[in-house]
Amino acid sequence: MNAQQGSADEQTLADLARRLLAVDTGGWSPEGVRTMADGLGWPRGGTADRPVLVTGRSAGDARLRPVGRYEERYVSGESYVELAVPVATAAPDAAAQAAAFHAAKEELTEALGRPSVMGSHGETGPFYGSGPLWGAPFLRWRGSTDTLELRAGKAGPELVLQPTAPAEDWFWRQGHGEEHAISGFFGSNSDPANAGLGRPGGWTARSWETVTRSLGDFLEALPAETAALGIRIGMPVYGRSGRGAPLLFDVTCDDRLSIGCFAPYGVDAASLGWGTVAEHPSTASVWHDGDPVWRVDAGGPGEPRGRALAEMLVATARAAGVSEPADLLVGGEAEDVDDYHVKYYGLGLPTG
Known part of the structure; x- marks a missing residue:
């Protein structure tokens, strides 16, 4: 410092x-x-x-x-x-x-x-x-x-x-x-200091461009912010389609951002920009068992390219059959960070 x-x-x-x-x-x-x-x-x-x-x-x-x-x-x-x-x-x-x-x-x-x-x-x-x-x-x-x-x-x-x-x-x-x-x-x-603390309602993204912008802003700053706050965020993201709402992504960040992709059969993850553990070796400490196969190491504070990452996630979700932003769901597990209950207002995505 x-x-x-x-x-x-x-x-x-x-x-x-x-x-x-x-x-x-x-x-x-x-x-x-x-x-x-x-x-x-x-x-x-x-x-x-x-x-x-x-x-x-x-x-x-x-x-x-x-x-x-x-x-x-x-x-x-x-x-x-x-x-x-x-x-x-x-x-x-x-x-x-x-x-x-x-x-x-x-x-x-x-x-x-x-x-x-x-x-x-x-x-x-x-x-x-x-x-x-x-x-x-x-x-x-x-x-x-x-x-x-x-x-x-x-x-x-x-x-x-x-x-x-x-x-x-x-x-x-x-x-x-x-x-x-x-x-x-x-x-x-x-x-007890939070007695009477109110939380506003959120907003919902109405277009994929809105999702790309909000997700890009979030991912670009995330490792710097989690490092500053001394927290670790684990965020599963599910995609609702004709196959139910399977897990699509696992966003994990403390002082470094790693994203895993559970691409369904028929989605060419490599062509969308995803790599493997061989290409992103630092992710081996995040997912020990080799699952997910597809992943990316986005870097530490100041390193993630937020817009590019968001475009890759949105393209993957759409290729997996997610037809609209309301069908991209942040897992409720992400709301528990240490002993804080967290709402990700800036994403404009529902929590499921």
Whole structure:
């Protein structure tokens, strides 16, 4: 990891997190934020449109997000919806960014306990914000009034203190069913902190082009995001056809993405781009018994070619007799990740 942790007299990440959780945000009103800044010992700076708190930390100043046109529908008296504090910087490549995020996650988990919520924002974060191209993982220590989030920032991980209700209200309202309304994936555990946490409805892909785009986005960032979060995803994908709904693919990812294909008789998997264990030897540790015969090693953080992989999976599904996107099913087993229940909103595929 090429992360810059700051000077020796700089607060540790754990201490910073504890200070943010203990601070009085005063309802995120202008007066409350001034009191919060004074309590943190951080002078105000920046401009009216882009206010900051001057932290003196090597990773940069903290950014306040005022309520504007994209936030106003979701607030109840708040004038600000988050304070984002950069905590480390790393080289721009996906592997370095994922490693910096994971290091922050490990320190915070030791200090605060397991986060109650985890996932990926995907292409669209809270209030329609965009994240870095390598991936958009996040972890949350949810509170009834305020929530602390570890988020992937533009240059490295950031600690984000936010009023709980506005961001959750924004997320809930995206469940209107339009294609690509929600991106990424979202998981929560049985922590009492999640009492009252709502989950929006998802959306359903209506064309193979939509599936190709959403699946490509998901696969391209997946190894970087799972490495950052320290999780392993095992996702069986079934294809409903005249032969029932047999297993078609096995998507497995921790810090490396491997995909197995159970091509039915009559489908020329090799011509569609699939290889064998001889061509992808690293997959031998994923599937020990040589089944599936057809597989691909898509690589680690920053390496998968998402669009090409998605095109290969869609072509294979259609060759196997899957006639429409609604007949491509994510196995329910994929929803159990460690002790989190995960919904893969960004795929737009049903779970069966």
